[in-house]
Amino acid sequence: MGTTPFTALACPLDGAPLTRGAAGWQCPAGHSYDSAAQGYVNLLPVQHKRSRDPGDSKEMVAARRRFLEAGHYRPIAELAASAVLADLAPEAACLDAGCGEGYYLRQLAARADTAGQTPALLGLDISKWAVQAAAKAQRGSATWVVGSNANLPVRPATLDRVLCMFGFPVYPEFARVLKPGGALIMLDAGPDHLRELREIIYPSLKAPRSSDMAIPEGFAAGPGESLRHSLMLDGAATIADLLTMTPHLYRATPAGRARAAALERLTLTVDVRLTRFFRI
Structure with missing residues (x-):
């Protein structure tokens, strides 16, 4: 795909710019971060973790991957991509x-490629399983x-x-890293x-x-959208994947989880709200 390399990473320890070398990323002070064999870099220092293995579990990630790749939430992905790419400058970040x-x-990357846009894209998550x-x-x-998100490894005012x-x-943090x-x-x-x-x-x-929603400090409200x-979901496995990928799995009662596990078909309402804020 014709995306532009992302070059605005910052050291999570001192905020200095990171530059990419043969084996990973390094800041001027010498803090270095190796690139994993899978093609990602871990910029979450142990002192910034609230647990040993934060974020979604391996099982949640696998369930979400199966559910999303089946196309069940494709309209949501199209709504998000349209909003991000609208009026986006060439090679924006x-x-x-x-x-x-x-x-x-x-x-989003596939849609940008189809439209001839070449943004620099950064995907960040606190779950190492998700990023892998x-x-x-x-x-x-x-x-x-x-x-x-609480300590984004991104240089100030570099994102569109x-x-x-x-x-x-x-x-x-979002206000810090966004350009005016x-x-x-x-x-x-x-x-x-x-x-x-539910x-x-x-x-x-x-x-x-x-x-x-209150307007966050440093932002102005933009137009919202809804979807x-x-x-319709067919099959107990697909319904189980949906439940596993959401926080509802851990909030539901055992009896509630058992009722969901007995389902073979389920018609659901998808109700999503899109909110825009512009950095001022």
Whole structure:
């Protein structure tokens, strides 16, 4: 794919620019980070971890990969790619903050390639299992990094877009790394997203949270969008993958998980909200 190499990485220890060598990345102070055989670099120092193995587990990543590669969330990927690539300058720099196993960024790269755009893409996730899977699937489509949204290993004011898909936004960090006029694009679940599954696994559903989102400091609000449609899932394995890839697996009661495991077919509501903020 015709993406541009991502060159704005920063040392997670001192914030200095990282340069790429034959074996990995290094900053002027001599901090070095080896490139893994799978084609990614780990920029999450042990002192920045809150647990020994943070982020999604190997099982969650595998389930998400199977579910997404089957195309069930392709309309969501198309919505995200359209929003990121709209009015994007040639060779702009984009970060997928919480990239998971890389599906959405790969779809974005493919769409950019079709349109003749060549952005520099960075996929970052705190889960090493997710980043390993992303790099294995397509190392040439982006630079893949293990890192944290709370301490992005990216130089200040170097990004044109930050994409945050169902993730954990850290607005001060996003504001720090975006250029003035750059866009933060977030996709989150709407109140009815996967409602039918939630009704099965929970004794009752909580009242939906307000859809009004405060404008983060350093940003101005842009236009939002929504996506809503029905999705039919066939087979217990596919339904199990959906449940495994979401936090609902750990929040559900044992009885709720058992009810979900007994399903062979399920019609779901997909309800997603896209929010834009522009760096001022």
